[in-house]
Amino acid sequence: MDVAENVQRARAAYAAGQWVAAREALRRQRRTTALDPDDLALLATCEWWLGDIPASVALAELAFRQQLAAGRVEAAARGALDLALICYTAGEGALGTAWYGRARRALAGHEQCVAHGYLVYIAAVSRLELDGELRVDVAAAGRAAARLSASADRLQDPALQAFADVIAGLAAVLHGHLQHGFDLLDEAMVAVVAGHLPPLWSGDIYCTVLHLCESLGDLVRMRMWTQAMESWVSPLCRTFTYYGVSRVHRLQLSSADGDWDRVEAELGARSQQLAPAHGWVAGEGFRELGDVRRLRGDTAGAETAYAAARELGIDPQPGAALLAAAGGAGGQALAQIHFALGTRRPFEGSRLLLAGVQIALACGAGQDARQFGTRLSEIAARYDTPGLHARNDHARGRLALAVGRYRDAHSHLGRALEVYRAQHYRYGVAEVHELLAETLDHLGEAGAASAERATALAIYRSLGAGPDVARLAESGPVPAGLTARELEVLAAMTAGASNRQVARQLVISEKTVSRHLGNIYRKLDVTSRTAAAAWAHRHGIGD
Incomplete structure (x- = not known):
């Protein structure tokens, strides 16, 4: 040849x-x-x-x-x-x-050529990342986007128009105009899906938006974009960098879903393989793995994963601070939260602030806890996503409980629970059930408190959250001799869920739901869902 x-x-x-x-x-x-x-x-x-x-x-x-x-x-x-x-x-x-x-x-x-547009795009995105949302120069971003749009028309290059939409969309989101911003980002995705951008640049846009969704606590939108990314990479080469990136993002969602066995089995290796090509996503993977290990009581494993995240430039907070607090170093943990908040853009700090409230209350730093709560409320009001409001309600519930405002605590925690359930955030659901149990104890509603505590315990057990299980396992009997899982099924059914919806919510089969309902009917001496729901309402279960 x-x-x-x-x-x-x-x-x-x-x-x-x-x-x-x-x-x-x-x-x-x-x-x-x-x-x-x-x-x-x-x-x-x-x-x-x-x-x-x-x-x-x-x-x-x-x-x-x-x-x-x-x-x-x-x-x-x-x-x-x-x-x-x-x-x-x-x-x-x-x-x-x-x-x-x-x-x-x-x-x-x-x-002037297409490459000039790439220069404009990199400069504009870098400026947005450096400025942060409270100082974002919307006018400058608008000028960059307009320049790219004009170049796209003149040079007939759809990639430049996609870049214009990304810049304008990011600027709008960072300025608090989420709907308009995500509409523009969705427009950019049209070009990505159509293959109008080089894969390297398409993948970077996906990562930028997914990080934005995670920071805003928007798990619903994060699931949607992760699925879109998976559809994009699936016909491509499996050694392709962004195939690995999509797997790490999927495993982050698996962690929220409560599939911690899969996370433990796969995320470390995926992150290690990805590290040479995409260090910051690999670092986020190690941070997530560290969180799962921490919640399962594997302190040494969590520390190893957090160290791997740090080596890749990712600060594993708030997990590292929560690990320190669990080991009795509350003051050190609080200092870590304060330091980390100083290195993050405000909209990226909601998880830190929620953890900060928990840590500060545990070590008696009430003023710090209140300040964290105030900052979190401001972020939730500015960005107005369900996830941020849930984190804020979760924190406000803890704060209200700490000062004896039990009705306020119940209202805040109930709203957080509703969003966490909709987002399939299993550990958050369990945490809120546990806090609701404590709240209801103070309100004198012992039966409902027992049911909430049993529900939290059932979820912790299903996750393998050893330290939480150990803390709640000795909490005493539950109403009518129902098991923790049966109480969880009864609560979901009483809230109006069908057998299929209960199965999906609890990550069990419909056949298992039916078996639990049979046991519930027998223990309550009833013969229908209506009668079981009436009993549950009388005992404050599922309300």
Whole structure:
């Protein structure tokens, strides 16, 4: 096979997404003769698709120099911009900035082209991340978005319009205009799904929005975007960086769902594999794994996972502070929360503030607890997402309970419970049931308190949350001899859930729900759901 034929086959394989075949053909050709700079760039991209990031970066650097020397300025600049993003996502911020600078210098004085739009996009997104939401320059973001839209029209490049929508959408969300902002981000997704953006840049947009959803406590929207990302990556190569990213995000949601066995079995390995290519998502994976291990009582395992997160530049808070508090170091834990809050943008601090209220109350720092609660209320009011309101109600419930405002506590906790259930946040549901039990004890409603405590215990047991189970296991008998799981089924049924809905809510089969209902009827000496619900209402279960 002659040189021209081999290269043509390599290019055809590349165009068809046959990365292994393209790589082997290009490698074979490179062993006998120098590759054209553009073909060298193709080989670099093949290595990226196949997960060999160091080889990809080395080849891309060589291609950049050769393209620049050959006068292929735009191709060289696009390669440098890709390298900038690869370095940023790998956690090499300084190197990413250096490659961005090379691209900017290469394009200086060059006629306007698509690569100029990528420069504008990176600069605008970086500025939004540095400014934070309380100082976000909406006008500057608007000018950048308008410039990109004009370039998209002039150059007929839909990727630039998608970038414009992302910038405008992020600015709107950070300024507190969530509906408008997410509408714009959804518009950007149209271009991503249609394949109008290079995969590297599409994946980065997905990650940006998913991080936003998680920070805002919007698990519903996070599930939707994670599913969209999975649909996008599923037909692509499994060594593709963003396949690993999508798995880590899915496992974060599995953690919320209560599938901690899956998290323990898979998340550590996934995060380790992803670390060279996407350090900050890998770090978030280790942080999540540390949280699950902490809640299961595996202190050493949690510390190991948190250390891995730190090595990748992710501060594993509030989990590390909660671990310290559980070990008796309340003052140290409180100091960790204060320090972490100083390093986060305000909208990213809701989980820290909720944990801070818990830690501060436990170590008698009432003023700190109240200040944390006030800050969390301000964030919830500004961004107005169900998840943030739930975290705020959870915190306000703890604060009200601590000062004897039991009716207020009951109202706040009831609202938090409703959202946590809708979001399928199992551990949060259990925590709130436990707090409701304490609240109802103070209100003199012993039967309802016992039911709430039993429900919390049942969820903790299903999760494998050993320390919580140990704390509640000796709480005493439950009404009518019902088991904790039977009380949980009865409460859900009394709230109006069908057998199927109960099964989905408790992550059990419909057959198991039916068996529990049979036991409930027998123990209560009733023969219908209506009679069982009436008994539950009389005893404050499910109200």
